[in-house]
Amino acid sequence: MSDRNAELNKLIWVCLDELRGTYTTEQSVCMLLVVSSIYYLNEHELSPEQKLQWFRVNQENSIVELLDTRMKQLENDNKKLKGIFTGLVTSFRYFSNSATNRALKTIINNLGSFQFNNQDELLQLINLLALRFGDVGTPEAITNLTLDLVRLENIHSFADYCSGTSSVYLEVFRRLKAMGKVDLTSYYGEEINVLSYLISKLLVLLNRVPNFNIVNKDVLDRISRDEEQKTFDFIFSDVPFGVTWNYENALNDPRYEHGIPPKSSADWAFYQNVLYHLNDNGKAIVVGTKGTLVRGSEVNIRQSIIDKDLIEAIITLPENLYSKTNISTELIIFNKRKPQNRLGKVLFIDASEYSSRINRNQHAITEEGLSKINHAYWNGTEEDRFCRLIDVEKIKSYNYSLNSKEYLDFDILKNSFEHTVKLGEIAEVRRGVQLSKEEYEDLMVSATHYFLNIKDIENGRITYDEESKITYKKKDWLVKFAIQPMDILITSKGSMIKFAMVKNPFNEAFISGNLSIIRVNPKQYNAYVLYEFLQSEVGRRMIDGLQTGTTIKLINPSRLEQLEIPLYPMEFMNEVGEKLKQNKQEYEEKIKETENKFVMQKRTLLKQLGINDKA
The missing domain is CATH 3.40.50.150 (Vaccinia Virus protein VP39)
Structure with missing residues (x-):
């Protein structure tokens, strides 16, 4: 924004502030548009003597009546303006109170005292003011x-x-x-x-x-087929x-x-x-x-x-x-x-x-x-x-x-891969069940399964929340939405994609509509190879290309099935997959061991301070 536009915007803000608290933002903008347009047309069309006379009348009389009269006069004199001013402000007389009269008089004085370099600047003020109307307007960057x-x-x-x-x-x-x-x-x-x-x-x-x-x-x-086509x-x-x-x-x-x-x-x-x-x-x-x-x-x-x-x-x-x-x-x-x-x-x-x-x-x-x-x-x-x-x-x-x-x-x-295969050809991809609040509360009675959501997937692990358990509404849920060992869970909604693999032992659980199950056919692909590929930088970038949604990112299972993944010989995949599995298990065991050691050492040190921490 230029320095001059910044000054004009400041003048707009000062003028609108006079009306704030008495009128809505929309009403204030419409009133200021009409007032500034009348002021502009007066500057453009009236002689110096006429402008001086209008200014004196403004000081001596009700500005509300003066604006109302001038607004209707301009519409009568120019048929192209007919209905525009009176459409934006039906009548200034409706706003006939002492507070509004003072505010409008101050606004006109502000316009009169501002040092416009030329009439184009006054017109630019009106253009800038129009941009403040409601939520309309294409961003300047797109224009x-x-x-x-x-x-x-x-x-x-x-x-x-x-x-x-x-x-x-x-x-x-x-x-x-x-x-x-x-x-x-x-x-x-x-x-x-x-x-x-x-x-x-x-x-x-x-x-x-x-x-x-x-x-x-x-x-x-x-429109009609008989209507002339513009x-x-x-x-x-x-x-x-x-x-x-x-x-x-x-x-x-x-x-x-x-x-x-x-x-x-x-x-x-x-x-x-x-x-x-x-x-x-x-x-x-x-x-x-x-x-x-x-x-x-x-x-x-x-x-x-x-x-x-x-x-x-x-x-x-x-x-x-x-x-x-x-x-x-x-x-x-x-x-x-x-x-x-x-x-x-x-x-x-x-x-x-x-x-x-x-x-x-x-x-x-x-x-x-x-x-x-x-x-x-x-x-x-x-x-x-x-x-x-x-x-x-x-x-x-x-x-x-x-x-x-x-x-x-x-x-x-x-x-970049020598051979690829679509995910849908080697795995079944299924989105979880979407429940309303009422349905969820009804199914919490006589609960049989945990109900997994985005919050339950963190750092590749599944957390089974005792406060989130339901029963099934239909028997086919046991096939459609229940997890099994070696299932890969992926979040299907949200700004960040999360993954977890279902391992033995596991708890019986259904997945919500915010998650999807990727169930790999072990005869066609190795689940651990797929799991690590999806979490890799390349895999995440490819999945990002499949995401849709405006305010919330979504991954549709049908689009996920189209994901092209690298294809390797089955024997080679199983060999690498077993090593990835072992590596993952060793990593998780080390993490658990380190966490336990941390808790025990912390507890011992706190005990020396006389603090009995059982957390």
């Missing part, structure tokens, strides 16, 4: 990266679906203005939130954006994460030619809307999450889009780019006219490590990261663990997953 990945001078029509306050296009406009090409591009935006829509219209009007049309509507409202050169869409939707609306809707997404996630409904509105030479960049790229329920949609070669690139971004959530995000670049040398390929870029903190709640992409992404995208270069061009045929072999880590990390690691 700048997106616009670096397009040639703005070649775009004649720009659309933003889920446009928020139009912050992305305002940055487009700023860049075009710097190039002297402000009349080059038309802008179309759709936004469901009424206040965001009104603020968006206000900003484009104050910034004097030509050729725009912003509509207040739900992007996913059904198409654009470039589309951006930062869609809401994890939104459920009424998929019945998709019936007979021409946008969903690649398939209807499930009710639980509308991501690919939004993306298909984008594809539908691209012209034949069009390009689009959308924001998604890791789940968007790998969910099995949407594989048919990804398959159709990938088979039609509409995806140019997938870019994995750092976590925490949004101030209100720490989830990691992905950019999907669609292109209906890919360069000749990219046909039948997808560029995968993993920039997740190029992160820098900008405040307590938010990160940005480092300058180095931005530079490397741009260079890789525009030049098609490849770099180990950062970027690769992957043939569509290989993506098919990965069941149309678009997880960049699978191709930049997992695939390279897999190819």
Whole structure:
């Protein structure tokens, strides 16, 4: 942030502080937007004599009435402003009390006394203020990266679906203005939130954006096949994460030619809307999450889009780019006219490590990261663990997953082995039972088995908690969810992957839905070899490439079955496996011996001090 923007933000904070405690943050921002916009328009449209007269009236009369009158006058004089001010603040007269009158008068005095270098700075204050509205707004890091990945001078029509306050296009406009090409591009935006829509219209009007049309509507409202199809050169869409939707609306809707997404996630409904509105030479960049790229329920949609070669690139971004959530995000670049040398390929870029903190709640992409992404995208270069061009045929072999880590990390690691086999071919992988709190409490009566959870797996050991025991609900639980000797347990949820092996003697136990059992076929693989491989640095990196989830990392058993593990001759594996088993046993015995020795020596020393410690 520039020093001048920091000063403008400080002025915003001081003005909002005048309203704090009397109005909500949303109300305060809307009031300040209207007040500062009126002030800006007065500065821009009134003569020096008129401005002086308005200032005197402000000092002598009720500021509430003065603002209300001026707000309605501006709307009557400019039909493009009609309904915007009065939509944000229905009437200042509703706030007619002495405290509000004093606060608004102080705000106008603050604006009048601040040394703006020019009217553009006052306009920048309004733009910065709009960024404080609610939780809306694409992070500056994503906006700048997106616009670096397009040639703005070649775009004649720009659309933003889920446009928020139009912050992305305002940055487009700023860049075009710097190039002297402000009349080059038309802008179309759709936004469901009424206040965001009104603020968006206000900003484009104050910034004097030509050729725009912003509509207040739900992007996913059904459209008719008879409706005229709007198409654009470039589309951006930062869609809401994890939104459920009424998929019945998709019936007979021409946008969903690649398939209807499930009710639980509308991501690919939004993306298909984008594809539908691209012209034949069009390009689009959308924001998604890791789940968007790998969910099995949407594989048919990804398959159709990938088979039609509409995806140019997938870019994995750092976590925490949004101030209100720490989830990691992905950019999907669609292109209906890919360069000749990219046909039948997808560029995968993993920039997740190029992160820098900008405040307590938010990160940005480092300058180095931005530079490397741009260079890789525009030049098609490849770099180990950062970027690769992957043939569509290989993506098919990965069941149309678009997880960049699978191709930049997992695939390279897999190819480092001479022979491999999929985990699902040598072992059964099964997730534990998911119980509600009520079910768990009911099954605690007449308990027969321990109930293992993440907390019970630590340092490769299983802890059997006497306070966590249940009985089975169905007899098939004894086969599906009960542990056996030589089972490998792995956590299927959480930020850190944990492992443990079930050893003899063991206690009868079921595993919860937060764990999975890997039950190795001893005729095809050695359990100890597998256990140590999974815990190795290579194994953990490969498993990391299979993880999904946004706020919580998940390992789906069906994806775990696709894990490629090194394959060795059975006799050799059993020989090494037996040595690994012995080594593990010796290690654990030494640890136990050392722990016992520590406790005994501690107890003896404390006794010398007259402290009887039996712990």
